[in-house]
Amino acid sequence: MEPKEITPLYYNLLYSGDLVGVKELMTVDSYIMILESFGLRLSFEDEYFKSLLKEIKESKDSLKKVEKILSKDLLARDNKSNIEIINTVMNGEKRQTVNYKEEDKLKKLYFSKEENGWKINYYAGRKVD
Amino acid sequence: MNHNRHQNNRRNFLSKMLITGVSGVALLTGTANARGRKGGNTGGSRSNTTSAMTEEQKDKLFFIYQEEKVARDVYITLGKKYTNENTFASIQLSEQRHIDSARGLCEKYGVSTEGVDEDSVGNFVLQPLQELYNTCIAKGKKSLLDALEVGELVEVTDIEDLEHSMVGMPSDVVNVFENLKEGSLSHLDAFQSAISRAS
Numbered sequence: 667m668e669p670k671e672i673t674p675l676y677y678n679l680l681y682s683g684d685l686v687g688v689k690e691l692m693t694v695d696s697y698i699m700i701l702e703s704f705g706l707r708l709s710f711e712d713e714y715f716k717s718l719l720k721e722i723k724e725s726k727d728s729l730k731k732v733e734k735i736l737s738k739d740l741l742a743r744d745n746k747s748n749i750e751i752i753n754t755v756m757n758g759e760k761r762q763t764v765n766y767k768e769e770d771k772l773k774k775l776y777f778s779k780e781e782n783g784w785k786i787n788y789y790a791g792r793k794v795d
Numbered sequence: 796m797n798h799n800r801h802q803n804n805r806r807n808f809l810s811k812m813l814i815t816g817v818s819g820v821a822l823l824t825g826t827a828n829a830r831g832r833k834g835g836n837t838g839g840s841r842s843n844t845t846s847a848m849t850e851e852q853k854d855k856l857f858f859i860y861q862e863e864k865v866a867r868d869v870y871i872t873l874g875k876k877y878t879n880e881n882t883f884a885s886i887q888l889s890e891q892r893h894i895d896s897a898r899g900l901c902e903k904y905g906v907s908t909e910g911v912d913e914d915s916v917g918n919f920v921l922q923p924l925q926e927l928y929n930t931c932i933a934k935g936k937k938s939l940l941d942a943l944e945v946g947e948l949v950e951v952t953d954i955e956d957l958e959h960s961m962v963g964m965p966s967d968v969v970n971v972f973e974n975l976k977e978g979s980l981s982h983l984d985a986f987q988s989a990i991s992r993a994s
Contacts, residue, residue, distance in 0.1 A: 699923050700922075700923055702923075703922075703923035703924075703926040703927050703930075704923075704926055706926075706927060706930045706931075707930045707933070707934075710930070710934050763910070768922075771918065772920060773920050773921075773922065773925075774910065774920040774921060775922075776921075788858065788921060788923065789851075789854040789855065789857075789858055790854065791854075791857055791858065791861070791910070791921075792853060792854060792857040792906050792907055793907045793909070794850065
């Protein structure tokens with residue numbers, strides 16, 4: 667799949683709480699980033715979840731529990747993805763940025779080409795030769 | 796800040812980390828790896844002996860540049876809500892200097908900052924940064940105490956992030972990050988004092 671196809675799919679999976687699917691579309695670091703950023707709200711309210719979230723890099727068990735709890739939370743948020751792709755820009759041979767609008771606000775999703783195809787990679791935002 | 800007070804701040808920060816645990820803004824750059832390296836290290840011991848920066852380090856620097864804006868924007872927004880609490884107003888100016896420093900390093904090392912809009916407060920092109928901002932603001936709008944606790948969390952995690960990010964960086968980058976960390980320690984002190992007053 668190309669980045670412009672992955673982008674709306676990613677949003678659909680994320681907002682439906684399908685973190686298994688989300689994980690497939692991202693680099694490991696970026697997936698952890700998503701769990702941490704979307705998990706912050708729950709961590710403010712739930713000490714148990716907070717303790718799990720801080721262990722997700724070291725403990726597979728904590729990671730699974732976080733994914734399970736956060737998946738339900740994401741589904742309950744009932745977010746709708748209204749994504750309009752504007753264009754894609756190559757930032758190097760193995761990098762691409764998708765420019766799009768979410769709810770009429772300009773957004774970017776960075777991609778890097780890994781061994782198993784294009785992956786969302788939040789660290790791949792700068793241009794390389 | 797005198798030396799003793801400074802040391803106390805560091806101990807307080809380490810204690811807070813044990814309690815706070817999960818981090819917000821700075822979690823985004825793999826801060827867990829920084830644990831156990833706090834205190835006692837100098838910038839020189841962490842830096843490269845050359846002025847070269849790896850491609851991976853450049854990627855991280857570009858992300859840090861984007862990430863720094865979250866703290867500034869959170870403080871601007873919460874400062875507008877809690878106009879009688881001047882901690883936000885005073886620290887947001889310092890946070891702008893953090894952004895300036897990160898941008899300066901990007902320019903020095905040839906890292907393009909194209910596509911980043913510093914001026915649009917509360918708007919982020921990257922989804923996880925937008926989510927962090929939104930979550931911090933939602934909590935901070937509940938009460939002044941919540942807002943100050945958000946500030947404390949942001950600073951704690953910013954410090955940890957800088958500690959992690961400076962590892963292996965060229966010496967001039969380490970020096971900048973050390974300065975930023977000192978600033979964040981001062982901000983942390985300010986927020987904790989304000990929390991004590993508000994509690």
